[in-house]
Amino acid sequence: MFIDGEWRGAASGATFDSTNPATGAVIASVPDGGRADAQAAIAAAERAFPAWSATTAYQRSDYLRRAWQIMMDRRDELAKRMTEEQGKPLKAARGEVVYGADYLLWFAEEAKRLYGTTIPSSRADQRFIVSHMPVGVVAAITPWNYPMSMLTRKIAPALAAGCTVVLKPAESTPLCAVDVIKVLAEAGLPKGVVNLVTAKDPAPIGQEFVTNPAVRKITFTGSTKIGRMLATQAMSGLKRVSMELGGHAPFIVCEDADAVHAAKGAPLVKFLNTGQACISPNRFLVHRSKVEAFQNEFKARMLKMKAGSGFDDAVSIGPLINEAAIAKIDRQVKDAVAKGATLLCGGSRLTDNGLDKGCFWAPTLLANVTPEMLIYREETFGPVAPVIAYDSEDEALRMANDTHYGLAAYVYTPNLARAMRLYEGLRFGIIGINDINPTSAAAPFGGMKDSGMGREGGREGIADYLEVKLGGFAI
Numbered sequence: 320m321f322i323d324g325e326w327r328g329a330a331s332g333a334t335f336d337s338t339n340p341a342t343g344a345v346i347a348s349v350p351d352g353g354r355a356d357a358q359a360a361i362a363a364a365e366r367a368f369p370a371w372s373a374t375t376a377y378q379r380s381d382y383l384r385r386a387w388q389i390m391m392d393r394r395d396e397l398a399k400r401m402t403e404e405q406g407k408p409l410k411a412a413r414g415e416v417v418y419g420a421d422y423l424l425w426f427a428e429e430a431k432r433l434y435g436t437t438i439p440s441s442r443a444d445q446r447f448i449v450s451h452m453p454v455g456v457v458a459a460i461t462p463w464n465y466p467m468s469m470l471t472r473k474i475a476p477a478l479a480a481g482c483t484v485v486l487k488p489a490e491s492t493p494l495c496a497v498d499v500i501k502v503l504a505e506a507g508l509p510k511g512v513v514n515l516v517t518a519k520d521p522a523p524i525g526q527e528f529v530t531n532p533a534v535r536k537i538t539f540t541g542s543t544k545i546g547r548m549l550a551t552q553a554m555s556g557l558k559r560v561s562m563e564l565g566g567h568a569p570f571i572v573c574e575d576a577d578a579v580h581a582a583k584g585a586p587l588v589k590f591l592n593t594g595q596a597c598i599s600p601n602r603f604l605v606h607r608s609k610v611e612a613f614q615n616e617f618k619a620r621m622l623k624m625k626a627g628s629g630f631d632d633a634v635s636i637g638p639l640i641n642e643a644a645i646a647k648i649d650r651q652v653k654d655a656v657a658k659g660a661t662l663l664c665g666g667s668r669l670t671d672n673g674l675d676k677g678c679f680w681a682p683t684l685l686a687n688v689t690p691e692m693l694i695y696r697e698e699t700f701g702p703v704a705p706v707i708a709y710d711s712e713d714e715a716l717r718m719a720n721d722t723h724y725g726l727a728a729y730v731y732t733p734n735l736a737r738a739m740r741l742y743e744g745l746r747f748g749i750i751g752i753n754d755i756n757p758t759s760a761a762a763p764f765g766g767m768k769d770s771g772m773g774r775e776g777g778r779e780g781i782a783d784y785l786e787v788k789l790g791g792f793a794i
């Protein structure tokens with residue numbers, strides 16, 4: 320753990336193992352922090368806050384730019400660590416390291432653009448100015464599926480704004496977090512500005528975060544269930560919250576779309592991180608006239624995908640994170656088939672050729688999916704693509720919006736008017752129009768409804784770390 324500028328063990332002396340999800344092998348052990356460690360980290364962040372928040376935007380920008388350079392210089396090493404601990408193919412891991420570094424550079428620049436405003440007053444003797452202040456100590460909780468970029472997406476804007484940070488990463492990927500914090504430490508950040516508490520049991524750390532009065536903001540990426548609980552608790556202390564939660568993205572293939580082109584994009588986004596992404600499409604809504612062409616191409620592409628260790632260049636399907644992920648997928652697929660869905664490919668766990676040591680699931684295509692099936696509403700977080708046929712644009716829009724979630728949605732159509740109608744009608748925070756990667760450090764990422772609140776990245780991503788301060792000057 321990294322507390323007050325020092326690498327140290329847990330107060331209790333306990334440790335826990337981090338394992339490789341492709342092989343089950345132990346990689347290393349890390350400190351198993353508890354509530355006392357979280358308290359020490361928050362106290363360090365609180366002590367560091369006055370001096371850090373008094374630095375100039377240019378100084379903070381320099382630190383972030385240095386961290387960006389170190390992260391880019393180290394991208395191969397960081398990517399290997401990610402593949403080893405999280406499982407995604409090395410090429411995808413490299414992509415994530417660069418995406419993670421992008422946030423450091425983007426917010427190094429945004430730090431210098433924390434503009435305020437002046438407001439005309441109705442009184443001749445009065446002047447109004449509005450400026451922005453950092454909220455204070457930020458507590459961040461991050462997930463295992465993007466174990467480096469989700470850290471910089473929170474830490475970079477917090478530091479740029481002048482906040483200090485305590486991070487608790489996911490228990491499945493603590494080593495990725497250690498490596499990211501090393502990058503920040505080597506950039507020369509003053510002690511206490513960034514702190515890391517690793518823990519096997521997240522609950523006591525989370526309790527300290529939401530109840531400690533020194534923490535002024537909680538930023539969380541993870542499940543809707545835990546996010547809702549933490550947000551509710553944080554509210555009683557009137558802490559700011561940003562929540563990036565689950566999703567259930569529709570992928571709409573319109574009547575006028577090139578179904579084969581859409582089916583080339585579909586696997587790229589569906590199998591991203593083996594389906595373990597909150598923006599992963601969870602329902603393919605395809606116009607009835609295009610279903611056959613779409614499914615044929617999609618299936619052909621799925622059958623060519625190889626599962627295995629992310630260190631094998633031919634592999635595009637890495638392991639799932641744990642047995643619980645396999646059990647959830649198994650339940651959803653069995654339920655769909657029992658209720659009348661047709662299994663076009665996949666549908667089972669993969670165990671041949673040494674895959675039994677990890678949690679691998681075959682890319683799965685389900686046809687004739689209906690609203691009665693669990694998969695129609697529940698987030699899957701795995702390599703399963705359910706196809707639902709529709710007959711009219713209104714019906715597609717109604718089905719797409721028929722979810723408690725509201726993170727990402729995708730549309731394939733060459734018709735500009737239709738694209739605009741769907742862009743406007745879809746109740747989601749991120750809409751990809753003929754685009755399967757509508758994300759960037761420069762653009763706001765976040766969801767509506769049960770997918771959360773607040774935005775990360777873009778101009779919006781730093782606003783969540785700032786208080787607005789009004790000055791009224793009588794002259």
Ligand code: ADP
Binds near residue numbers: 542
């Ligand atoms: P997932 O099911 O995808 O693992 P979680 O919401 O359980 O999603 O995990 C996301 C992050 O939330 C992880 O860092 C995890 O340790 C943390 N977390 C899980 N439960 C709690 C809790 N009770 N309090 C605080 N953090 C938690």
